[in-house]
Amino acid sequence: MSISKGYHVAVLGATGAVGQQMIKTLEKREFPIKKISFLSSARSAGTVLKFRGEDVVVEEATPDSFNGVDIALFSAGGSISKIFAPEAVKRGAIVIDNTSAYRMDEDVPLVVPEVNEQDLKLHKGIIANPNCSTIQMVVALEPIRKAFGLSKVIVSTYQAVSGSGTAAIQELHEQTKAIIHGEPFEPQVLPVKGDKKHYQIAFNAVPQIDKFMDNGFTFEEVKMINETKKIMHMPELKVAATCVRLPIETGHSESVYFEVEREGLTATGIQEVLSSAAGIVLEDNPSEQIYPMPANAVGKNDVFVGRIRKDLDEDKGFHMWVVSDNLLKGAAWNSVQIAESLINLGLV
Amino acid sequence: MSISKGYHVAVLGATGAVGQQMIKTLEKREFPIKKISFLSSARSAGTVLKFRGEDVVVEEATPDSFNGVDIALFSAGGSISKIFAPEAVKRGAIVIDNTSAYRMDEDVPLVVPEVNEQDLKLHKGIIANPNCSTIQMVVALEPIRKAFGLSKVIVSTYQAVSGSGTAAIQELHEQTKAIIHGEPFEPQVLPVKGDKKHYQIAFNAVPQIDKFMDNGFTFEEVKMINETKKIMHMPELKVAATCVRLPIETGHSESVYFEVEREGLTATGIQEVLSSAAGIVLEDNPSEQIYPMPANAVGKNDVFVGRIRKDLDEDKGFHMWVVSDNLLKGAAWNSVQIAESLINLGLV
Structure with missing residues (x-):
């Protein structure tokens, strides 16, 4: 440049x-x-x-x-x-x-x-x-789609508080300290600053990111669904999401189930494609306990993918674990x- | 009695x-x-x-x-x-x-x-x-199976450290304190006491519970799959699991996608069945931000279910969020x- x-x-x-x-x-x-x-x-x-x-x-x-x-x-x-x-x-x-x-x-x-x-x-x-959670998922899905086709995605997210801004980071820190020292605290920011109720995030899991839509999904979940279809130019792709906020400062993780179009594919086939894909670091060696984790992803631009395995019942179904720094690639x-x-x- | x-x-x-x-x-x-x-x-x-x-x-x-x-x-x-x-x-x-x-x-x-x-x-x-993560899921699935049939389950878990015993609880506490005070620490227990490597759990997400099997699934995931089929007397049920350890002391959460046999069912139909089911407390009112969270489930014997919604693409597909105290019902x-x-x- x-x-x-x-x-x-x-x-x-x-x-x-x-x-x-x-x-x-x-x-x-x-x-x-x-x-x-x-x-x-x-x-x-x-x-x-x-x-x-x-x-x-x-x-x-x-x-x-x-x-x-x-x-x-x-x-x-x-x-x-x-x-x-x-x-x-x-x-x-x-x-x-x-x-x-x-x-x-x-x-x-x-x-x-x-x-x-x-x-x-x-x-x-x-x-x-x-949206941060959309970006890291499509980076991992696109090379798979190109090589083997893609028909369905079901994702459950494990999202860090920094996606909600500096006030949320501060709330996680202060709440954690209060709980550890046995002091009282009052949630004021998470899960959604502008929503009616606020809940404890330290040592908790909150299944709400952004406000609820009439169909029972949150706006964060709808964003993941609609944005994935738009970015990948796949209006027909079946996508579902459950988005959860966790006591992690930075680094979103995603448990992604997906179905390809190719029959008889193995996990190794997916691993080979992702190992040379742009923006992706493959961290996938279970026997050595190598898999992505948010604590390792912080400060890095890459999308980390691991835990790739073939579904035990669906020939075209696979699972993977996708992690990235939500403030950087996200x-x-x-x-x-x-x-x-x-x-x-x-x-x- | x-x-x-x-x-x-x-x-x-x-x-x-x-x-x-x-x-x-x-x-x-x-x-x-x-x-x-x-x-x-x-x-x-x-x-x-x-x-x-x-x-x-x-x-x-x-x-x-x-x-x-x-x-x-x-x-x-x-x-x-x-x-x-x-x-x-x-x-x-x-x-x-x-x-x-x-x-x-x-x-x-x-x-x-x-x-x-x-x-x-x-x-x-x-x-x-x-297994703790199996129990709370089958309590929620069984009334649905009875009423509408059940053909497929894909679960991603959000599991607390107490499932790994008192040493793991202590490790979460001490690591959290060390990080907050900027002091060094050395992981020694999680994710699996008897495995080769140990990783940070505080402010992190670790996609390993129990040891890995040759098929790339962990033993915890295999337990969820096999035990669910045995308890529900459904060897033909399609079940897949991804199990993740989180910095939560007690209370497991689960993002569960499932497919019923009944066509044209609504989320309300699922809610009605679960609202009167044994062992279940329905906490499902998005407009009031009512949904289950582990911090609220600790010390209670019930299985809490919420975020029930119909999949946007699959007529027979639904999503729900299941939380329970892993040391009690689990x-x-x-x-x-x-x-x-x-x-x-x-x-x-």
């Missing part, structure tokens, strides 16, 4: 859990930047953040903050994206939006570069970054990766 | 996590006891435990410890059961064994009273208590419940 050509990059939501990882990822990747703008709500404006060793003052986002911006990374909540994305596009920026605001819009590509990078060519200013890294793809495809 | 007739009851493994709950459960249920014996390894012998306000000294188990015993509750590990169960039976005791030693023996009934109490009539001295309570059934059926 040429450093000689540089872009004006803006990060909206710079002080949040994902925003912080976006900034770190831009630094790590040596992203070609001629100017950086850190934007936030009025509440966080004035915060001083480091970027490549220099102090950068976070500014309150206004429509004019996007004057001259080439690439804007958004991660400040869906309602904020709805306000500022059209303004940024009007001013010539390409918006890579990490909220659910535009993901299912027909005009907005929903992109995981390992799966559907070419969809970027259809963008009209806004590109959506999928959010910040996938967004920056989209920006890199835009450059590589000559779209920016 | 008549208190006038009393039994000589022995608890083998009295100082363990399950043994302690067995003792508490015998007290709570006012089980008709004329004499109680607490037995253990030489290491724990001499410990003084309370029973109904009286001190009871734990004795080292020997074959002759079972002289005169009517009902022996075993929970001291499979190899110990293999040594002492035949000795106890030889001396006239009925053994209710909470290890995996005899569960798949054709001659040994594997019993969850809500599901197959009548199998107790076939016992030849030993009755096996199923172990101690189911064992004492079997003993109560033996009395009620006139088998002891």
